[in-house]
């Protein structure tokens with residue numbers, strides 16, 4: 326078994342040695358695969374770094390946006406807390422009491438307004454008793470009303486303080502179930518007060534803050550979708566119910582207009598402005614985007630995104646030529662999505678590094694292929710040259726048979742092999758008869774032709790294991806491994822007859838018949854495998870054949 330594998334390995338090595346271009350191919354293939362794998366690995370690392378940079382950018386923007394929203398929510402919660410305090414301990418200021426008295430005078434009017442000092446506090450705007458009585462959602466509980474009115478006027482003072490004149494897009498309001506409201510940036514007068522109050526109390530951010538709908542009393546986000554008659558873009562509202570003494574007084578709400586949200590997002594972007602940021606509500610409806618237009622996702626992409634967002638609070642997805650990452654906000658019931666296009670990626674650091682990496686790989690591969698072609702050709706040429714030199718060193722160019730040196734070398738190896746394998750080994754010495762006279766009569770070229778013709782006849786009548794060589798001018802030697810003396814004598818006779826059987830065309834319209842004398846010796850005769858001795862015996866017998874009249878075979882010595 327071990328010997329089989331050893332032999333197999335040796336034969337593979339021999340095959341590779343005989344086909345050096347295969348070794349070259351293998352080496353180049355190895356380098357190509359190795360360099361491609363290295364480049365691939367670099368590309369994978371680069372992609373991981375790109376994804377984590379996308380994640381980091383989105384994380385910093387969303388946490389900045391979160392803290393800005395948190396600030397506003399804290400403000401809203403502060404107003405609710407103040408309202409609670411004011412309900413619990415109302416201020417006994419005369420001005421406030423006067424307004425409460427005035428309320429009892431105006432409460433039956435279709436619309437009314439109470440203002441302590443419009444420059445310092447916000448006016449209370451309200452509707453009639455009859456309006457409030459129309460629905461069970463509203464209630465003018467007279468026992469609590471005075472307290473609520475003074476508390477609202479107090480909170481109106483805080484709202485006015487907190488309202489930033491540059492932020493006209495942010496509106497904070499307190500809407501009471503008792504038929505009045507106060508709001509920053511609210512200019513309505515006359516009948517507009519009634520429609521405004523009606524508008525407020527029919528909004529989900531009001532109706533869904535009732536005891537039944539929001540038992541926990543926590544903050545809720547509401548999106549008012551764009552409408553043909555009103556809003557161009559969705560309006561985001563955060564609202565909290567005002568509860569005190571187990572009674573639902575009303576709702577404190579804060580409107581975040583699209584402009585305000587865009588401003589907050591723009592502030593959150595800082596130096597992460599690359600890519601498109603888009604805020605979605607929890608049903609994946611687009612709210613605002615950092616650029617003019619929103620990211621266009623088709624239905625399938627939206628479904629894919631919704632599925633991914635449903636599974637994780639943050640992550641990333643590759644969508645065609647875009648990389649989409651998302652992060653849920655902590656202080657908003659929605660998700661911030663970042664879309665980074667391939668073009669933006671290419672323009673960025675990662676893009677230039679990727680392009681440089683690809684170009685390097687392409688350049689290296691191109692040069693590798695070029696050098697492969699050149700080296701392969703060189704190796705092939707060298708191989709052919711080596712073979713030709715080897716052939717020339719071992720063969721006689723005229724007869725294409727082994728030359729003397731090569732024949733002696735082969736003869737030694739073959740006789741040793743036969744000795745080892747206990748097989749006979751025979752030698753035939755062949756010499757053309759009167760060859761000198763052919764040269765003399767027909768010229769040297771005719772003599773050469775006779776020599777190559779004879780060599781062809783000899784080679785054609787041997788087995789593949791036999792070896793023939795030219796050992797002198799017109800003298801040949803034939804090695805017959807495994808042939809007995811009789812077999813060798815019969816081979817010699819066959820060759821002799823063949824040589825003498827045909828006329829050779831030596832010159833234009835000149836043919837001649839040649840003959841050869843042969844001497845045969847074999848290891849069988851004396852158990853001697855020494856080639857030189859066998860050859861000298863065959864030579865002596867050849868001499869005998871010449872002496873006995875030529876054109877004959879002598880296979881034994883005279884006793």
Ligand SMILES: Nc1nc2c(ncn2[C@@H]2O[C@H](COP(=O)(O)OP(=O)(O)OP(=O)(O)O)[C@@H](O)[C@H]2O)c(=O)[nH]1
Nearest residue numbers: 756757758759760761762764769770772773798799
């Ligand atoms: N054309 C040609 N002649 C060669 C070559 N090598 C040797 N010779 C000639 O072969 C001849 C050999 O002649 P001899 O040794 O006298 O032998 P022979 O004429 O064949 O006579 P016998 O062997 O006694 O029959 C010489 O004239 C050599 O010049 C060769 O390569 N080409």
